[in-house]
Amino acid sequence: MEPTQITLAAIPAYVAGQSTGTLSFLLASALIAGLARGFSGFGGALIFVPLASSVVEPRLAVAILFIIDLVMTLPMIPGAVRQADKREAGTMLVGALAGVPLGTMILAHADPLAVRWAIIIVVISLLALLVSGWRYHGKPTAPLTVGVGALAGVFGGAAQVSGPPVVAYWLGGALPAATVRANLVFYFATSSLITGVNYALAGFFDLPALALSLVAGPVFGLGVLAGSRLFGKADDQLFRRICYALIGAAAIIGLPLLDGVLR
16 A cells, blocks of 8 residues: 655545544544543543554554644643653663664564554553552662663554553652653653654555544643642542543443443
8 A cells, every 4th residue: 555645735634534423433542542542641542542552553543642742741741851860761762762662663564453452451450550559669770760761662653551660660669759750751752752763664654544634633732731620629639530441431432341341
C-alpha cells in the first residue's frame, strides 16, 4: 500500500471519509481519557488506547495519542527541566533508548489483533499495579533504574503506557515529591523525543494519524482542562477510583471479542 500524500486538502477529505460511528467513538474516548489525564495526571493512555484500538488499528490509535498528549504537555517542560534530578532521569532514559525501539517494532510488525490483545493484557496488569498501591521503597540503583526505563520504554513504544512502572518506582523512594514530579515530566517529555523519532522512522505519522489528531486533539484538550478544574473540588480518592473503573471499563470495551457488539 502506497502512503497517502499529506496535504491540507487531504485532511478534511480523509476525515469526511470516516464513518460517523468511528469518529463519535474516537471523540468520546478522547474526552474520557482527557478528563482522567487532567484530574489525576494518569490514565489517559490506559483509557484511550484500548478504546480507540477497537475502531482503528492499534498503531494509528497510539500515534494519535502520542501527538495530542505531546501538545498538552509542552507547557510543563520548562519548569520540569529546572527542577528535575537530571542524573536520575537521564539514567532512566538510557533504558528507554533500548526499550522504545523494541516496543515500536512490536507495534509496527506484529499482527494488529495480537497487538490489541497484548494491549488489553498490559493495561489490566498496569491497572492492577495502580490499584494495589504498590511502590518501590528501596534506594534507586543505576541498573534497576535502567531496567525500569527499558520496561517503560517497551510499554511506551508499543502502547504509550509507560507511566505506571516509572511512577511505582520513583514515587515510593526517598526523592522529594517535587523532584519526583519534575523527574516524571522531564522523563516523559524527553522519552517522547525518543518515541517520536522511532515512530517517524516507522512511518506512523501519516495522513490518518495527523487528520484524526486534529479532530481528537481539541476534545482531548477540553477533557484535560475540565479534569484540571475538577482537581481540588472533588474527593481525590473517589475520583481515582472512578479513573480506575474507567480504565477497567476501557479494557473490557476494547476486547476484540466485543467487536460489533458494543460499537
